[in-house]
Amino acid sequence: MWSAVEVNVGIICACIPTLKPLVSFLLPRWLGESRAVSSAPRSGPKPNRSSNSHVRLGSSGNAEPTEETKQISFASDTGKGSYPGKGSYPTQSANGPQISVTSSLRGYVRYPRIPGFDRSAVRKSMVKMTSKEARGPFILVTLLVFLWGFAYGLLNALNAHFQAVINITPGKAVALHGAYFAAYFLGPILFGYRVFERFGFKITFITGLCIYSAGALMFWPSAVLTSFAGFWISTFTVALGLSTLEVAANPFIALCGPPEHGETRLNLAQAFQGFGAVLSSLMATFALFKGLNDASSLVDAQWTYLAVALFVAFIAMVFYYYPLPEAS
Numbered sequence: 001m002w003s004a005v006e007v008n009v010g011i012i013c014a015c016i017p018t019l020k021p022l023v024s025f026l027l028p029r030w031l032g033e034s035r036a037v038s039s040a041p042r043s044g045p046k047p048n049r050s051s052n053s054h055v056r057l058g059s060s061g062n063a064e065p066t067e068e069t070k071q072i073s074f075a076s077d078t079g080k081g082s083y084p085g086k087g088s089y090p091t092q093s094a095n096g097p098q099i100s101v102t103s104s105l106r107g108y109v110r111y112p113r114i115p116g117f118d119r120s121a122v123r124k125s126m127v128k129m130t131s132k133e134a135r136g137p138f139i140l141v142t143l144l145v146f147l148w149g150f151a152y153g154l155l156n157a158l159n160a161h162f163q164a165v166i167n168i169t170p171g172k173a174v175a176l177h178g179a180y181f182a183a184y185f186l187g188p189i190l191f192g193y194r195v196f197e198r199f200g201f202k203i204t205f206i207t208g209l210c211i212y213s214a215g216a217l218m219f220w221p222s223a224v225l226t227s228f229a230g231f232w233i234s235t236f237t238v239a240l241g242l243s244t245l246e247v248a249a250n251p252f253i254a255l256c257g258p259p260e261h262g263e264t265r266l267n268l269a270q271a272f273q274g275f276g277a278v279l280s281s282l283m284a285t286f287a288l289f290k291g292l293n294d295a296s297s298l299v300d301a302q303w304t305y306l307a308v309a310l311f312v313a314f315i316a317m318v319f320y321y322y323p324l325p326e327a328s
Helices: 002-026 131-166 170-199 201-225 228-255 259-288 301-321
Strands: 055-057 063-065
Touching: 002 259, 131 170, 131 201, 131 228, 131 259, 131 301, 170 201, 170 228, 201 228, 201 301, 228 259
Parallel strands: none
Antiparallel strands: 055 063
């Protein structure tokens, strides 16, 4: 039932911007607009709307490109560049970006220039991809959705065993759970969204995976020392990485591929999150943490988190070399 509610609420939220013309007409003050319209009949020659028109006048009188001819202008450090199969693209002038009428640039975006990343200068935008082209990136990002569900179930099981081993108070048990959700609240606000906005999907995924791997490694000394503070910091760090992943993963899944299938992709990916949470809880209860009844046996759990940290680091390397699509 909740999955059905979430899909419908998401569609409603996505459709809200289309109500702007209606709100502008009925309640213009909400948008800071004036509803006053001159009653005098319009006169003068009608604008030419033939297919040869490439620009229109904006509210300030400047020429603006139409939807059919809007193009992306790219500029690099040298002021020149190229895209696959074509010559140099226009540079950015002091008065603003130039308007290119070369249709071969349509549907392509450029990454920020960071050494070691984004080996092709221009790549097809994810919103222009077909279902077949988007299949590989969708599967790879769905793996991330599975990972944060798996991590949540694993942490819940480990916290329960940790509570039984060192006899922590109910207040500390709540604090362990609070560390997870506090990181989910703070992570996107402090740096998750900023990294996503500036560098795009790929670097945000790698950043989140690196933080996730570091948090998993922190469980090794926490298990050896049976330290409540260590477990709290480890849980908080893992959740920071997961929240960074989730900032970019949901928009990526919604945008990568035909838009009419966006809700289907989101619903399918979120199903793997629930599957990961259930699977990790079963593995932790009946296999990984079975028989953890004293401090010495709790040390065995550190090997599980070491394996998780190495696997997450491997996934980060996969994202480093995979040609992940982007959107402007």
